[in-house]
Amino acid sequence: MGRMRKLLIPGVDKTLLVRDAVKSMPDLTRRRFISGGASLGALTLLTGCDVTDSFSAEEMLKQVSKFNDGVQALMFNPNAMAPTFPESAITKPFPFNAYYDLDEAPEVDGKTWKLEVRGLVENKKTWTLDELYQLPQVKQVTRHICVEGWSAIGSWTGTPLRDFLKLVGADTRAKYVWFQCADKDGYNSPLDMPSALHAQTQMTFKFGDEILPRAYGFPMKIRVPTKLGFKNPKYVLSMEVTNDYKGGFWEDQGYNSFSGS
Amino acid sequence: MSAVTVSDEHATSTKAKVIQPAWVRALHWTNAFAMVLMIMSGWQIYNASPLFGFTFPRSITLGGWLAGGLLWHFAAMWLLMVNGLIYLVMGFVTGRFRKKLLPITPAGVISDTKAALTGKLSHDDLTKYNYVQKLLYAGIIVVGILIVLSGLAIWKPVQLQYLTALFGGYEGARYVHFFCMAAIVAFMVVHVALALLVPKSLRAMIIGR
Numbered sequence: 001m002g003r004m005r006k007l008l009i010p011g012v013d014k015t016l017l018v019r020d021a022v023k024s025m026p027d028l029t030r031r032r033f034i035s036g037g038a039s040l041g042a043l044t045l046l047t048g049c050d051v052t053d054s055f056s057a058e059e060m061l062k063q064v065s066k067f068n069d070g071v072q073a074l075m076f077n078p079n080a081m082a083p084t085f086p087e088s089a090i091t092k093p094f095p096f097n098a099y100y101d102l103d104e105a106p107e108v109d110g111k112t113w114k115l116e117v118r119g120l121v122e123n124k125k126t127w128t129l130d131e132l133y134q135l136p137q138v139k140q141v142t143r144h145i146c147v148e149g150w151s152a153i154g155s156w157t158g159t160p161l162r163d164f165l166k167l168v169g170a171d172t173r174a175k176y177v178w179f180q181c182a183d184k185d186g187y188n189s190p191l192d193m194p195s196a197l198h199a200q201t202q203m204t205f206k207f208g209d210e211i212l213p214r215a216y217g218f219p220m221k222i223r224v225p226t227k228l229g230f231k232n233p234k235y236v237l238s239m240e241v242t243n244d245y246k247g248g249f250w251e252d253q254g255y256n257s258f259s260g261s
Numbered sequence: 262m263s264a265v266t267v268s269d270e271h272a273t274s275t276k277a278k279v280i281q282p283a284w285v286r287a288l289h290w291t292n293a294f295a296m297v298l299m300i301m302s303g304w305q306i307y308n309a310s311p312l313f314g315f316t317f318p319r320s321i322t323l324g325g326w327l328a329g330g331l332l333w334h335f336a337a338m339w340l341l342m343v344n345g346l347i348y349l350v351m352g353f354v355t356g357r358f359r360k361k362l363l364p365i366t367p368a369g370v371i372s373d374t375k376a377a378l379t380g381k382l383s384h385d386d387l388t389k390y391n392y393v394q395k396l397l398y399a400g401i402i403v404v405g406i407l408i409v410l411s412g413l414a415i416w417k418p419v420q421l422q423y424l425t426a427l428f429g430g431y432e433g434a435r436y437v438h439f440f441c442m443a444a445i446v447a448f449m450v451v452h453v454a455l456a457l458l459v460p461k462s463l464r465a466m467i468i469g470r
Binding site: 060061062064065068075078080081082083143145146147148149150151158225226250253254255256259261 | 307327329332417419435
């Protein structure tokens with residue numbers, strides 16, 4: 001235990017660390033570890049009780065989370081802009097944050113990378129980085145808020161997603177834009193259409209006036225200042241305009257899907 | 262109409278006096294339950310990104326990990342808020358706040374604090390709160406309102422950005438939320454200890470008399 005403690009990094013949530021480690025396990029080991037380690041599961045084993053009770057608590061929480069999605073969608077005001085800050089307020093260094101270390105971050109070749117656009121769009125063509133760089137860009141200095149609680153102010157420059165959706169002839173009556181990414185284990189995340197059409201939602205190509213570095217999602221991230229950080233996918237490979245809820249990397253593990261700010 | 266009122270008064274005076282009406286008891290225990298859920302899940306959330314150089318022991322947190330803590334927190338918040346709103350409305354409408362909590366005078370608080378510390382505070386009439394109780398109960402209602410508002414400010418720093426700005430921005434609201442929690446936990450420790458010292462007050466909050 002003493003050795004274990006030394007290995008832990010101060011300020012890093014042990015639970016999250018374990019969770020991350022679990023992710024790198026093969027599926028079966030992972031399932032066993034989770035069922036053996038989770039306290040509710042352990043409790044039912046100890047007491048020999050039927051698991052229905054713990055399942056119903058989980059089910060109740062899931063239902064309330066869905067209800068909260070609806071409440072947040074109602075609260076969402078498309079005209080409410082996330083507060084902006086002067087450049088002097090930018091957090092330096094801006095934190096790298098992911099479920100893996102920086103040296104495991106995707107290394108995308110900008111020359112061969114292509115953005116795939118799928119689903120309910122008129123023009124399903126793939127876009128090269130050079131083509132995307134030709135589109136008009138705007139800059140925003142906004143606060144990134146992580147689901148863990150911390151926040152940091154950054155400067156992001158890119159093309160408003162709503163302009164791009166218009167350009168590709170997306171059906172903006174569809175419910176979601178679903179992003180798929182190059183992160184290991186395949187990160188993905190759904191974005192509800194009203195948030196996708198928000199003026200500040202951006203296909204980001206630059207951080208702090210420089211081409212987006214690998215740490216922050218090269219070649220493209222989706223910056224959504226009206227959402228928590230995990231709803232801002234990095235290393236984006238494709239986007240799909242869809243009416244189907246396709247789930248997401250963190251959403252599927254229990255994080256609230258709307259997660260609006 | 263008047264006959265009914267008279268017979269009602271007659272009935273209550275012959276029966277043992279109701280110290281805590283049923284609605285107060287129901288709301289009190291619902292609040293206690295919701296508060297415990299909110300605090301324990303809140304500690305889980307705090308641990309993901311601590312504001313200070315400590316974390317809460319895992320065994321006293323709720324949810325197992327951050328996502329679980331958040332699910333509990335954002336479920337129990339409805340219970341806390343709806344229950345709290347009913348309490349505030351009832352407190353004003355029935356005149357309970359005015360009758361029970363006012364007036365609060367500095368002289369009264371000082372003399373009752375002295376009496377409490379020397380063990381001379383009377384508990385003969387539980388329908389009347391002493392000045393220390395009045396101050397603490399009124400204060401904790403204010404803290405309760407503040408913790409909900411600062412929580413909303415953290416949850417919706419864009420949609421409710423004017424509220425968030427009142428707390429000095431997103432990071433400011435996190436600190437306000439934390440210190441309100443600390444105040445409530447401190448209140449609970451004292452409140453539970455005193456209720457156990459005067460068991461008939463605990464009885465009144467359970468069966469009303």
